[in-house]
Amino acid sequence: NEPEPVPVEKQNYVLTAADVDVSGAKAKYKSNVNAVRTLKAIQAENRTATPEERRVLARYSGWGGAADAFDASKPAWKEEYAELKELLTKEEYAAARSSTLNAHYTSPEIIRAVYKGIEHIGLKPNSILEPACGTGRFFGCLPKSMRDCKLYGVELDNITGQIARQLYPGANIEIKGFEESSVKNGSFDLAVGNVPFGDYEVADAAFKEKGFLIHDYFFAKSIQKVRPGGVIAFITSSGTMDKQNGTVRKYINQRARFLGAVRLPDNAFSVTECQTKQPKLTRGSFATMIQKAAEKISAAFIKYTSSVL
Structure with missing residues (x-):
């Protein structure tokens, strides 16, 4: 007898072009609000989302593209400002407002290109970590060869x-900071994602003396989480590759082998406050791939940074 098919609501969602085809700040805002209202209704009824509700949830793209909705001084956003105050709790509102600094959601085209690169090097992972997963777009764009991971x-x-x-x-999603997660060291074949960019550090005692900015911290922390021979494929700030201070590159180079990097165009992500206030961090970004070494390697980390998309 063949096994019974898994109900749709228990299957991992597969992103389509329609799920992310939202342009304009007001349209993004509306999609976000619809998603939040839908989520709250689902939680109030203590159930899982229906297929139609999942499509609504998938259109949530964070608040970076609609940051004006949090600004009471913007007349054109007066109604949206009031709506968010009514819709969100104080804690949710504060979190949403602060998230505008890092709300750079990734297009499926870029995600699929990252996975093609991973497949190209021959990695066949059984376990995948996304340490800053957002709504899970990297899970929603998994190639068929990785959907059983x-x-x-x-x-x-x-x-x-x-x-x-x-x-x-089908995924285990922890809702907390990466520095507080229970992810075990050496337990993943692949760490992938679009890490937070920012001109600030993460309060992690294990890296307190390193002084790594948040995007660099995600590299350092993830190296601990993948097994020897495992791969890290991150979209990161140009600062990781371009900054004059080579401390983080030296740290990575001592623990991993550089596989390649592609410089992405400036407009690869939605406009965020981080991009306007911290141009030195967002002039450009890299899709960067490294492989954790079983022993220290001295290959130059910065050697192959000329690839441009």
Whole structure:
């Protein structure tokens, strides 16, 4: 007898072009609000999302593209400002407002290109970590060859993490900061994602003396989480590759082998406050791939940074 098919609501969601085809700040805002209202209704009824509700949830793209909705001085956003105050709790509102600094959601085209690179090097992972998973777009764009992998995501924001749980019930989603997660060291074949960019450090005692900015911290922490021979494929700030201070590159180079990097165009992600306030961090970004070494390697980390997309 053939096994019974898994119900749709228990399957991991597969992203389509329609799920992310939202242009304009007001349209993004509306999609986000619809997703939040849908999530709250699902939670109030203590159930899982229906297929139609999952499509609504999948259109949530964070608040970076609609940051004006949090600004009471913007007349054109007066109604949206009031609506968010009514819709979100104080804690949710504060988290959403602060998230505008890092709300750079990734297009499926870029995600699929990252996976093609991973397949190109011959990696066949059984376990995948996305340490800053957002709503789980890297899970939603998995190639068929990786859809049976064990998936583990970490997401700081509660609403975003709850949406990820509804979309990817087959994944283990922790809702907390990466520095507080229970992810075991040496337990993943692949760490992948679009890490947070920012001109600030993460309060992790294990890296307190390193002084790594948040995007660099995600590299350092993830090296601990993948097994020897495992691969890390991250979209990161240009600062990781371009900054004059080579401390983080030296740290990575002592623990991993550089496989390649592609410089992405400036407009690869939605406009965020981080991009306007911290141009030195967002002039450009890299899709960067490294492989954890079984022993220290001295190959130059910066050697292959000329690839441009």
